[in-house]
Structures are given as structure tokens and as C-alpha cells.
Amino acid sequence: MRILIVEDEPTLQSQLAQSVREAGYAVDVASNGVDAHFQGDTEPYDAVVLDLGLPQMDGITVLRKWRASGRSMPVLILTARDGWHEKVSGIDAGADDYLTKPFHMEELLARLRGLIRRAGGHASAELVCGPLTLDTRNSRAVVDGQTLTLTSHEYRVLAYLMHHRDEVVSRSDLVEHIYAQDYDRDSNTVEVFIARLRKKLPAGLISTVRGLGYRLSAEA
Amino acid sequence: MTLSAWRHSLRIRLLAGTLFWIFGTILVAGWGLSTLFRQHVEAQFHAELRTHLDQLTAHITLDAQGRAQLALPLSDPRFGRPYSGYYWQVDDMGQGATPATALLRSRSLWDVALVAPVDTLQAGDIHVHQVVGPQGKRLGLVERSVRIDDGPDGKPHTLRLLAAADADLMAEPVSRFNGALWLALGVLGAGLVLAAVVQVSVGLSPLRALRTALARVRGGEAPRLAGDFPVEVAPLVEEFNTVLAHNADVVERARTHAGNLAHALKTPLSVLANAAQAKEQQDPELARLVVEQIGVARRHVDYHLSRAQAAATTRVPGAKTVLLPVVEGLVRVMQRIHAQRDIAITVQPWPAALAFRGEAQDLQEMLGNLLDNACKWAAHRVEIGAHTDGATLTIAMDDDGPGLDATQREAVLRRGVRADEQVPGSGLGLAIVDDLARLYGGRVELLDSPLGGLRAALTLPAVA
Numbered sequence: 001m002r003i004l005i006v007e008d009e010p011t012l013q014s015q016l017a018q019s020v021r022e023a024g025y026a027v028d029v030a031s032n033g034v035d036a037h038f039q040g041d042t043e044p045y046d047a048v049v050l051d052l053g054l055p056q057m058d059g060i061t062v063l064r065k066w067r068a069s070g071r072s073m074p075v076l077i078l079t080a081r082d083g084w085h086e087k088v089s090g091i092d093a094g095a096d097d098y099l100t101k102p103f104h105m106e107e108l109l110a111r112l113r114g115l116i117r118r119a120g121g122h123a124s125a126e127l128v129c130g131p132l133t134l135d136t137r138n139s140r141a142v143v144d145g146q147t148l149t150l151t152s153h154e155y156r157v158l159a160y161l162m163h164h165r166d167e168v169v170s171r172s173d174l175v176e177h178i179y180a181q182d183y184d185r186d187s188n189t190v191e192v193f194i195a196r197l198r199k200k201l202p203a204g205l206i207s208t209v210r211g212l213g214y215r216l217s218a219e220a
Numbered sequence: 221m222t223l224s225a226w227r228h229s230l231r232i233r234l235l236a237g238t239l240f241w242i243f244g245t246i247l248v249a250g251w252g253l254s255t256l257f258r259q260h261v262e263a264q265f266h267a268e269l270r271t272h273l274d275q276l277t278a279h280i281t282l283d284a285q286g287r288a289q290l291a292l293p294l295s296d297p298r299f300g301r302p303y304s305g306y307y308w309q310v311d312d313m314g315q316g317a318t319p320a321t322a323l324l325r326s327r328s329l330w331d332v333a334l335v336a337p338v339d340t341l342q343a344g345d346i347h348v349h350q351v352v353g354p355q356g357k358r359l360g361l362v363e364r365s366v367r368i369d370d371g372p373d374g375k376p377h378t379l380r381l382l383a384a385a386d387a388d389l390m391a392e393p394v395s396r397f398n399g400a401l402w403l404a405l406g407v408l409g410a411g412l413v414l415a416a417v418v419q420v421s422v423g424l425s426p427l428r429a430l431r432t433a434l435a436r437v438r439g440g441e442a443p444r445l446a447g448d449f450p451v452e453v454a455p456l457v458e459e460f461n462t463v464l465a466h467n468a469d470v471v472e473r474a475r476t477h478a479g480n481l482a483h484a485l486k487t488p489l490s491v492l493a494n495a496a497q498a499k500e501q502q503d504p505e506l507a508r509l510v511v512e513q514i515g516v517a518r519r520h521v522d523y524h525l526s527r528a529q530a531a532a533t534t535r536v537p538g539a540k541t542v543l544l545p546v547v548e549g550l551v552r553v554m555q556r557i558h559a560q561r562d563i564a565i566t567v568q569p570w571p572a573a574l575a576f577r578g579e580a581q582d583l584q585e586m587l588g589n590l591l592d593n594a595c596k597w598a599a600h601r602v603e604i605g606a607h608t609d610g611a612t613l614t615i616a617m618d619d620d621g622p623g624l625d626a627t628q629r630e631a632v633l634r635r636g637v638r639a640d641e642q643v644p645g646s647g648l649g650l651a652i653v654d655d656l657a658r659l660y661g662g663r664v665e666l667l668d669s670p671l672g673g674l675r676a677a678l679t680l681p682a683v684a
Contacts, residue, residue, distance in 0.1 A: 009487045015494040080486035081479050082522070084588025085581045088549035091556050098557055101486040102493050102518055114560045 001116060001159055002026040002044070002177045006036040006059065007051040007078070016049060019105045020112070024139040024155050028181045033057025040066050044176045045073050046163075047116050049108070052079040052090070060093045067094035074115035078103070113137060120163040127162040130218030131202055134162045148200050153178060157193045161206065161216035170213035230427070231420055238416040246409045253401055258394045262360075265390040266348060269362040272296065273346070273383040276308050277366060280324075280381065286373030288312065288323045299326040303354050305386030309334045313365060313378035323379070329354060334361070334382055341365035341380065351384065358387040426453045433457075437464065439577070439683075443539070475581070478525050485521050489514050526585065526652045540683045541580040543606055543613070544572055550588050551604075558595040565595070568605035575683040576613055578660050583680075586656050589649035590617050590664070590676045597621030601671055612662070613682035621673035629666040653678070 003025045007013040013029055021027045028043065030036035033054040040048060040062070052059035063075055074096040079086065082100035090098055096118075097111050113125060113136045127134040133142045139155055141148040150158065156178040161169060174190050194214060198206055207215050226232055275294055283289045288310050293299075298306040310324040322333040332354040339347055346364045353359035361384040368377045426449050436442040444461045496510035551565050576583050594602045598619035606615045624632065632650045654664045662680040669675035 009491065011491045012487060012494070015491065015498070019494070080482050080484075082482070083479070083581060084550060084553070084584040087553045087557075087588065088584060091553045092549065096556055097559075098553070102489040102514055105494055105497060118559060 001046045001156060001163070002028070002180065003112065004028050004030065004036070004039055004043070004045045004048045006030045006033075006048065006054065006062070008032060008054050009051075015105075016108075019109065020049070023109050023112075024152060024159065025112075026156060026178055026180045026183075031055075033059065033062045037062045037065055039181070040071060040073070041069060043181060044173075046119070046160075046177060047112055048073055048075045049112065050075050050077050050095070052077060052081065052086075060089060063090075063093045063095060074119045076108070076111055076115055078108070110137070116163065122163070127165070129162060129165045129216060130205060132162075132205060134159060143200075143202060150197075150200070153189075154193050154197055154200075157190070158197055161214065165216045168209045168212050168215050173213065231424055234420045234423070235416060238420070239413060242409055242412045242416065246405050250402060250405050254394075254398050257397050257401075261390055261394050261397075265360055265385065266362060269360065269383045269385055270346060272299075272306070272308065273362050273364060273381055276310070276381050276383060277364065280310060280366065280379065282368060282372055282377060284372045286375060286377060288377075288379055290324060294326070299328050301328055302330045304328045305357070305389055307334060307353065307359070307382075307384045309382040309384075311336070311380040311382070313380050334359075334384060336361060336363055336380070336382055339363065343367055350387070353384060353386070359384040360387050360390060426450050430457065434460075443468070482521060482525055486518070489518060523652070526656070539577065539579045541576045541578060541583050542572075543570070543574045543576060543583070543615070546580060546583050546587060547604055547606075547615075550584065550591050553588070554591055554595050554602075557592075561595070561598075563595055563598050563600060563602055565591075565602045566604070568603060570606045571608075574606055574608055574613060577681040577683045582656055582660070586653045586664075586678055586680075587615065587617075589653045590678060593649055594619040594621075594674070594676065597673060599673075603671060608682045611682060613680050615678045615680070617676045617678075618669035618671045619673040620669070620671040623668065623673045624666060633664065633666070650676075 001024070003020050005013060005016050005020060005027060007016055007029070008031050010031070013031065017027045017029050025046075028039060028045070030039050034056045036050070036054065036059075037057060039045075050059045050063060054062070059077065059079070063077075066073075066075075075094065076097045076099060077090045077095045078099050078101065079090070080101045087098050096115050099108055099111055117125065117127075117136060125135065125137050127136065131144050134140070135142070136159070139159075141150060141155070141158055157174060160174060160177050171190050175185050178190075178193075179185050194206060205216060205218070207217065209215055226236070272294065276290075279291045279294065281289050281291045294308065296306060298304040299308060305328075306326070307329045308326045309322050309329065312323045325333060334351060334353060336351060337349055339349075341347060341364065343365060346362055349361045349363065351359050351361050361382055363380055363382045366379045366381060368379065370376070429447055430445070430449065430453060433442070433445040433447055437445060444464050445457045449457050493511055493514045496507040496514075500507040547567060551567060554563075554565055591602070591604070594617045598621045601618075601620045603618040604615065605618075606613065608614070633654050650664065657664050657678060657680060660680055662678065665677040665679070667675040667677055
């Protein structure tokens, strides 16, 4: 799961990036509206945390432009302006949720999880696939009551596959969604993560669809 | 008309000025015309008497004894009818010594003689007198003297010839004329007064239109003075609209400043809160204190910002907000921010024209907070309904949540009190709504909902 964090205040930006990263997401950051718009327009993010008061281009304009060009990733607006008319204009510009400063980081993470889950059409915070349960609230994967020990990259791959279970996910999709922008990407490493996950998961849960990618499915 | 009415009413000033001139002019004209006519009638009257006198002069002769005789009767029959009002008489002045007796007189005089004042008449002179005639009537009288040097008796005779007529005959057409004259002038005056009233009323009608436009602005039906005004009033209207625009501008700026202040304060508060939480392991006491104090600071900022915004708001006249779009916008927000809670928000239909007399942002604040509360507490359903009784607008928000008992209802309307610390929110929502509603002369009531939970009823001024 890859998240874009747009915040112009440097300290808050690094706090957000750190907390979201610790929650198991790949994180990109942007400090102004123009960069934010470009990144959101070109990279496949699973969610965006968007501050409204941005230099160069305000957040509402950025959001409108994304929506106008068909970008549909969930967007959580983060702003100090807590008037309801601002919430209305934010939601009407295409935001999916709204959080006002000062906020509790746990609440932000909870909202973010909710947004990603709902974007994938999942109602519950716990994603289930056969014997495997993934709790997005605490980034835990459990198989038959046993908690799996996963590295952050393994978790990201598994979480992405869980959010898109029963779908074929291409290797490049996985690369796009588990690495932050500035990370040195190597699609071969994805194969390594998949191999490691297969060892930790019950056999047959992750299948390879030749030439297309991988599929996580309970019906092998 | 009191002095203050005079000073305070343009209509009275204009009418009083016009009426003064109308009545003054009519009086002078009436007096002038009446005098002219009277003089004309008098002149006519005397001219007629002189004609009779000329006839008398022509017909007078002396007989052989030197007595005056009338060769022919005067042609006017009124001289033959007793006390007809037309009289003549011939006096003998003798040699200018003794005043003469009536030598001859008209039959109309019957047994009375005219007594003319003693007078010295040059030959050919005609004198005019007022005398009292038969039956005590006032008479107009003309006289002349005729000197006959060679009478049949060889003596010179001086005769005084008098012709008189009843002065009432002269007064009667004058009074008839005066009657007609004053009637005509009265009608004219009434017409002019009516015209003046109409003129003042038409002339001042732009002011009435201005007052109506102002009332509409004050009543919140229009944001500025609208309509075509004459060039004399238009600059005033323009100035007033400029003031209104300026006022709205000031409020908008105050809002922007308030928002900027919020942004400026809240971002560092967020940074602080996050930093404190990050250090929770090392110094839990400090972290707890910082988080708690940040909460307090945030509540103060929120409270005073909303108060400042509210205070700036209600002074802007002419604000009108149609209810439905505001509710629809808020419902969209609620559906998003409470998306994971699966709550059905129903808007009961109401007339599309229902409108609040005030600013859209304030309505959004009030309804947003109430609706947010309803969604937080609802189990499955939230319903919004509205109705108006003309002057006030009542918006009711129902939820099927646990509701509040009487003490709790009392408590949550007070500043900073939360019904349950478990549900996120500053606890200020309802108190702010109540403050805002009161600024508009409205109120918030917490009641039992037919859905089983709480009903928040917001009463606000409506735009009729």
C-alpha cells in the first residue's frame, strides 16, 4: 500500500511520514501543491493525505485537478480549517474523508485504513482469505491462530494481495504499490518476497498466473 | 402641524409651501377680479343713469310761465312704476340762491322727493352721489345743472336734473359675480391642492421605493439596494451599496483572518501533540500533560474563533440562505466521514424555497454540528425535516441512538461539556450551535425523537 503525504510544514510532514511508514505503508511526501499534483497524477497511490493550505497551489485545486483527470484514489483532507463549509467544499471537490488539526495520529491512521479498505470494497478492518487473517489495524497477519513474523516489505506485498484477493496482480503493480518513489526498485525482489511469503503461508494460497502475475485466493 | 413634524417631514414641508402659495394667489386674484368687476358694474350703472339724465335733459322745456315741463315722458317704463327703483327729479336752483324744491319728479317717486346734497354745479358737470331714497333704500344718483338764459318768462332759469337708481341693482350682479368667482376659484384651488398632493407624492415616491428596498435589505431579502432610482437619489443609493459591500468585505476579511489564525495555531499544536506522543515511552507524565494542554488550547481556539465569526456575521444585513443546498452539502459530507458506520440519512421533503435569514456559513456551522452529533450517536438512521410558520424556520434532526436524559441535555448545551468522552468531538459543538442560534434570535432544543433517540430542533429566523 503506497501513500502520498502532502503537507508543507516540515516537522508535521516528517511526523506523518514516520507514523504512516511505521503502520506498514510505503510513503511518498510532497511539500507544495504543484509537486503534489504531479506525483498524484503520475504515481498509483492507494491513498493520499492532503493538507489544504499549500504553497503554489492550494489543496482543493490539486484535488479537483486529480478528480478531473480521472484519478480516483481515496483522499483524506487534513486541515486546520474546521468550518463545515470548508468540509462541504472539500468533500464536493472529491475528498473521501476529512480530519482537522490538531489530530490524534491513531485517528488519522484509522481513517486511512478505512479509506483504503473501502476503496477495495471491504467492509471490515480484518481481511480474511481462507485460514489467513490480516488485521489492518495493527498490521498483523494470523494463520490458524499463529501470528506470522513479517518484514515491512513482506507485509506490504501481503496487504496489497489481500486487498485485491481473488484478483490477478501483476509484478509491476506490486512494485508500484510497495515501494516509495525514491526507492531503488528491482522487480526481482518481488519474487523474493513472494517466495518468502509462500514459505510462511499455507501452501497454495499464493498462485502464479504465468505471464500475468500472482493471485491470492483460498480456492486454490 | 407641530414644529417637529415640519422639521421631519419633507412631504409636509413641500405641501405647506405649495399650499401657502396656492391660497395666497387665489385670494389676491379673487380680490382683484372682484374689485375690477365691481368697478365695471358701477361704471355701467352710472353710464346708464347718465343716459337717462341725457334723455331728461333733452325732454325738459319751460312753459310760458317759466315752469319746467317734460315735453315727452322718459322712455324707460320703470320711471312710471311707483318705487321701481328708477327715479328722476328736476329741481329749480333759481338764481343760485335758495335750494330748489322738486319742480318735477318721476311718477315712480310717488310722494317722496329726492334730497340731493347741496352742491355747486358748473354747467355741463355731472356729479355722482349716494343718497337715501324712498323706503330708506340707498340710491346711486347723478346730477347735472341746466341753465336756460332766455325762458319764455324772460328770466334765466337754472335747473338741477337728477337721475337715481337703487344701489341694490348695482350690488346684485356684483354679489352674483362674486359668488360665481369664489366658486370657480375654490374649484381651481381644490384642483391645485390635489395636484400638489399628487406631485409631492409622485415626487417623493423614489424615497418610498428606497425605504422598501432598505427594508428588504434589512429583512435579509436582498444583499443590496436594487431598482432604478432618479439621478437625485441614485448617488445616495450607490453610496449605500458601497457601504454594504464594504461591510460584507470586512466580515469576509475577518473570517479569513480568523481562519488564518486557526491554521497558524493548529499546525504547531499538531506538531507538538505528535512529538509528545512519540516521547510517551520516555516521559509519560510530560506527554500526558502536553496532550491535555493541547486539547485545552484547541478548545479555546475553536470556541473563540466560532464566537468571533458569529459576531461578525449577524451584523451583515441582507443575508439569505436557501436551506436545501446547505443540507444536501452537509449530507454528502456526513455520508463520507461516517461512511464506515452505515447510517441512512433521510431528508424529508420540504418546500424548496425555505430559507434562513442569515449567512450560509453560520447555517452550515449550526446544522453541521447538529448533524455530525446525530450521525455519531445514531444506530442506523438519521432524519432531517424542516418547516416554517412564516417568521421562523424550524429544522429537526432525529437519530435512533441512545438519546440523552434531561440533565444530560442541560449539560451538553453548556460550553465544553461532552456527553461521552468515548465519542470523538470537542464537546463544543452544541454550545457553539446554541450561541450562534441565539445571535440570530433563535434557539436549540433537545427533545425526544420519534426514532427513539435524540431530536435536535433548531429554530431560526426565516425569510418569508
